[in-house]
Amino acid sequence: MILNIEQDYLRFRQIVRGKIKQDLKKYISQGELIGKKGKDYVSIPIPQIEMPNFRFGRRNTGGVGQGEGDPGTALSPGDVGEDGAGQAGNAPGAHILEVDLTMEELAQILAEELELPRIQPKGSARLKTERDRYSQISKVGPESLRHFKRTYKEALKRQITAGSYDPANPHIIPIHEDKRYLSWKTKQRPESNALIVYMMDVSGSMGDEQKEIVRIESFWIDTWIQTNYNGVATRYIIHDAVAQEVDKETFFHTRESGGTVISSAYELCHKIIEEEYPEELWNIYIFHFSDGDNWSGGDTDRCVNILKSDLLPKVNLFGYGQVESTYGSGQFIRELENNVNDIDNLVLSRIENKDDIYQSIKDFLGKGK
Amino acid sequence: MSITVQSRRQSLSPELARLNKEIEVYARDYGLDFYETFFEVLDFEEMNMVAAYGGFPNRYPHWKFGMEYERLNKSYAYGLHKIYEMVINNDPCYAYLLEDNHLVDQKIVMAHVYGHCDFFKNNIWFSKTNRKMMDSMANHATKIRKYIDKFGLEAVEDFIDTCLSIEDLIDHHSVFIERRAKQKEHTDEEKAIVRKIAASDYMDDFINPREFLEHQKQKLEEERLKRRRFPEDPQKDVLLFLLENAPLENWQRDVLWMIREEAYYFAPQAQTKIMNEGWATYWHAKIMTERALNDAEVIDFADHHSGTVAAHPGQINPYRLGFELWKDIEDRWNKGKFGKDYDECDNYVSKREWDLGLGLGREKIFETRRVHNDITFIDAYFTEAFCHERRFFTYQFNPERGVYEIADRNWKSVKQKLLSGLTNFGQPFIYVTDGNFENRGELLLDHRHEGIDLRIDYAKDTLKSLFSVWSRPVHLKTMLEGKGRLFSYDGEKHTERKIDG
Numbered sequence: 001m002i003l004n005i006e007q008d009y010l011r012f013r014q015i016v017r018g019k020i021k022q023d024l025k026k027y028i029s030q031g032e033l034i035g036k037k038g039k040d041y042v043s044i045p046i047p048q049i050e051m052p053n054f055r056f057g058r059r060n061t062g063g064v065g066q067g068e069g070d071p072g073t074a075l076s077p078g079d080v081g082e083d084g085a086g087q088a089g090n091a092p093g094a095h096i097l098e099v100d101l102t103m104e105e106l107a108q109i110l111a112e113e114l115e116l117p118r119i120q121p122k123g124s125a126r127l128k129t130e131r132d133r134y135s136q137i138s139k140v141g142p143e144s145l146r147h148f149k150r151t152y153k154e155a156l157k158r159q160i161t162a163g164s165y166d167p168a169n170p171h172i173i174p175i176h177e178d179k180r181y182l183s184w185k186t187k188q189r190p191e192s193n194a195l196i197v198y199m200m201d202v203s204g205s206m207g208d209e210q211k212e213i214v215r216i217e218s219f220w221i222d223t224w225i226q227t228n229y230n231g232v233a234t235r236y237i238i239h240d241a242v243a244q245e246v247d248k249e250t251f252f253h254t255r256e257s258g259g260t261v262i263s264s265a266y267e268l269c270h271k272i273i274e275e276e277y278p279e280e281l282w283n284i285y286i287f288h289f290s291d292g293d294n295w296s297g298g299d300t301d302r303c304v305n306i307l308k309s310d311l312l313p314k315v316n317l318f319g320y321g322q323v324e325s326t327y328g329s330g331q332f333i334r335e336l337e338n339n340v341n342d343i344d345n346l347v348l349s350r351i352e353n354k355d356d357i358y359q360s361i362k363d364f365l366g367k368g369k
Numbered sequence: 370m371s372i373t374v375q376s377r378r379q380s381l382s383p384e385l386a387r388l389n390k391e392i393e394v395y396a397r398d399y400g401l402d403f404y405e406t407f408f409e410v411l412d413f414e415e416m417n418m419v420a421a422y423g424g425f426p427n428r429y430p431h432w433k434f435g436m437e438y439e440r441l442n443k444s445y446a447y448g449l450h451k452i453y454e455m456v457i458n459n460d461p462c463y464a465y466l467l468e469d470n471h472l473v474d475q476k477i478v479m480a481h482v483y484g485h486c487d488f489f490k491n492n493i494w495f496s497k498t499n500r501k502m503m504d505s506m507a508n509h510a511t512k513i514r515k516y517i518d519k520f521g522l523e524a525v526e527d528f529i530d531t532c533l534s535i536e537d538l539i540d541h542h543s544v545f546i547e548r549r550a551k552q553k554e555h556t557d558e559e560k561a562i563v564r565k566i567a568a569s570d571y572m573d574d575f576i577n578p579r580e581f582l583e584h585q586k587q588k589l590e591e592e593r594l595k596r597r598r599f600p601e602d603p604q605k606d607v608l609l610f611l612l613e614n615a616p617l618e619n620w621q622r623d624v625l626w627m628i629r630e631e632a633y634y635f636a637p638q639a640q641t642k643i644m645n646e647g648w649a650t651y652w653h654a655k656i657m658t659e660r661a662l663n664d665a666e667v668i669d670f671a672d673h674h675s676g677t678v679a680a681h682p683g684q685i686n687p688y689r690l691g692f693e694l695w696k697d698i699e700d701r702w703n704k705g706k707f708g709k710d711y712d713e714c715d716n717y718v719s720k721r722e723w724d725l726g727l728g729l730g731r732e733k734i735f736e737t738r739r740v741h742n743d744i745t746f747i748d749a750y751f752t753e754a755f756c757h758e759r760r761f762f763t764y765q766f767n768p769e770r771g772v773y774e775i776a777d778r779n780w781k782s783v784k785q786k787l788l789s790g791l792t793n794f795g796q797p798f799i800y801v802t803d804g805n806f807e808n809r810g811e812l813l814l815d816h817r818h819e820g821i822d823l824r825i826d827y828a829k830d831t832l833k834s835l836f837s838v839w840s841r842p843v844h845l846k847t848m849l850e851g852k853g854r855l856f857s858y859d860g861e862k863h864t865e866r867k868i869d870g
Binding site for chain 1 (some may be wrong): 418421422431432433434435436438439440524530534535536537538680681682683684685686689690714759760761762763764765766767770772773774776777778780783786787790794796797800805816821822823824825826827830831833834845848
């Protein structure tokens with residue numbers, strides 16, 4: 001059978017990547033990068049292109065289901081079909097797929113989808129630890145580690161070769177030589193730690209949508225950095241006119257108002273690193289999200305100074321993401337571009353909407369630092 | 370065809386071939402009637418490829434197949450679904466088995482496939498489908514490849530994209546209706562004359578009253594005007610209208626024609642999803658439990674079967690609904706639970722234990738599978754008792770709680786919801802009403818509004834696609850929040866204006 005799906009597949013990927021046929025771009029459904037929070041439960045976006053056709057607008061008018069429950073009983077969201085009655089299985093739809101994944105698998109997908117390079121921890125004197133993993137099969141070993149399936153497979157092989165296997169009366173009896181045991185291999189793991197500091201501007205102009213962007217992006221940054229290090233510490237700083245350190249929950253949900261003095265956050269960040277995380281032992285990552293509307297030019301100069309003299313020499317990466325807010329976006333990113341453009345562990349990224357998250361993660365982590 | 374068969378990589382293993390023979394005999398014993406059926410074993414990647422192509426190994430090049438392939442592959446890789454079987458309506462039938470399935474799974478699939486093959490061959494809605502579609506699809510592929518060589522990939526692909534955006538504008542019932550059998554040649558000279566009944570002068574006013582004559586005259590005039598309209602009656606097969614009247618290049622007309630043919634080929638499968646899947650499930654259960662199953666396989670069979678007919682609270686599983694309906698029909702006709710006496714009986718106990726020992730069940734289900742489609746099937750056999758016994762409900766979004774919740778268990782509203790979801794496949798009704806709108810050669814489509822508004826951004830983009838086929842301004846008449854609207858696209862900009870609904 002000759003199948004030419006490869007061509008069609010490549011063509012589709014090219015459209016999705018925006019290389020060809022840009023006019024189809026608006027019909028691509030990306031899905032969300034994370035659907036549910038929960039433990040290890042994420043949704044994997046599989047891009048689909050939906051050609052426009054005449055269709056109904058509001059379809060969530062309900063449908064028909066089957067099962068127990070009185071009127072008023074709520075259905076769990078995953079149970080409700082997109083189109084209600086009769087449509088099950090028909091539509092090659094734009095459903096977002098939701099899958100149970102471990103963090104490791106997730107990181108692998110990240111690496112594939114975003115083509116991220118593995119991070120090279122800094123410093124040459126890296127500590128290493130040894131760990132045993134049961135990943136081998138051996139012919140000798142303690143009975144408690146006997147591999148049942150392998151043992152019987154060997155026995156079956158032997159019996160078939162010897163001609164003593166009777167399919168009509170399949171008795172398989174392992175003898176001593178058939179026995180197989182689990183065995184371990186010692187693996188070396190780099191023992192290096194990383195610190196991630198997230199800073200966010202929570203002045204009045206940062207709305208829920210902006211925070212959602214920060215939340216999604218930091219989730220993926222976390223995931224990626226974690227797979228590259230043995231241990232990861234995370235600290236959160238919010239700032240308006242003054243900066244304070246907060247826990248994760250507060251970080252994503254506070255709504256403050258007031259002005260924006262970015263240097264306050266940078267100072268606090270510097271203080272934390274200075275006091276608790278010596279740069280020789282830690283790989284330090286700092287990400288700052290803001291709408292870039294800093295209070296005064298004087299403060300921006302201050303920021304540039306702190307960056308140049310205190311932060312950048314110590315960290316693996318400083319990422320600044322400027323989020324577009326309803327009040328427009330500020331000058332801060334341009335100031336940084338003009339003043340600190342020659343240092344390669346500073347990465348600047350503009351995030352106009354959710355679609356840009358992909359690109360922005362790539363900007364931040366694509367250097368492999 | 371023989372070439373395709375020979376080049377298949379894996380024919381059935383002796384074991385599978387023996388099982389196939391066995392199951393085919395059982396199926397024929399039960400009275401199933403099908404074209405010769407060929408099975409082929411595929412690994413999961415090949416299975417996903419073939420499935421992406423809609424079951425046909427040879428399709429024209431287009432990114433949409435690549436998209437479907439990626440979706441299938443990823444969801445297989447993440448363990449979301451697995452295609453057990455695939456079968457193609459063709460003479461002979463082709464069906465695919467997944468290589469690493471358990472033997473009992475293969476048996477179930479074979480029995481299931483024979484159910485589908487019987488349905489394809491005998492259900493009336495399939496009677497006009499092309500039974501040599503395997504060949505036709507391959508021909509379409511060759512032709513489109515030829516056009517790509519000649520006119521360039523971009524040009525052909527862009528045109529196919531356009532066609533895909535309007536491919537659902539066909540009339541699913543049209544294969545059965547001779548709509549435009551013989552168009553009479555009307556000439557303009559033919560003057561509308563009202564014939565009078567011969568009568569002597571003094572009687573004339575009574576036998577041919579003046580009002581009547583006026584009325585007749587008006588009617589004839591209307592007829593004449595109607596003939597000048599184009600099309601004469603609103604036409605639901607928009608694609609056909611475009612094929613016949615749009616200023617397309619020959620290759621474009623050919624491509625559109627092929628896409629329309631493929632759309633018509635697949636339409637009955639969507640039209641009979643519940644019946645067809647239910648029928649195949651009914652027969653795999655029957656054949657397996659009564660004949661083919663051996664003792665060691667019972668648990669695996671039960672596991673597989675219950676997966677197939679599992680109920681998901683907020684969705685209709687067509688396998689389950691169909692399967693239960695078929696069993697219910699068989700049971701009712703076996704026991705004589707139908708007709709006047711049964712309907713009028715109001716004694717709950719005697720109704721429940723009703724059994725006239727008619728034994729007409731088997732005959733009835735074979736007859737039903739011949740003449741119905743999903744809509745008429747649900748309409749005729751989704752009874753009140755069935756609805757209550759199988760615990761059906763309707764659900765609704767509750768904006769206050771932000772969740773979907775069970776609305777009611779009323780038979781009438783459940784049935785009505787089911788049917789409205791099936792009508793026109795849950796898609797809006799769109800007709801061509803005028804190919805010479807405003808006497809300027811513009812195209813007017815009419816949306817028959819039935820309570821739900823169209824999604825406007827999509828509708829506008831679809832008008833764009835129509836424009837690129839029609840090459841003159843296109844219009845869509847619809848309703849928006851209860852008010853008439855005319856959406857237009859003239860090749861440069863969209864306009865919207867109010868009209869009388």
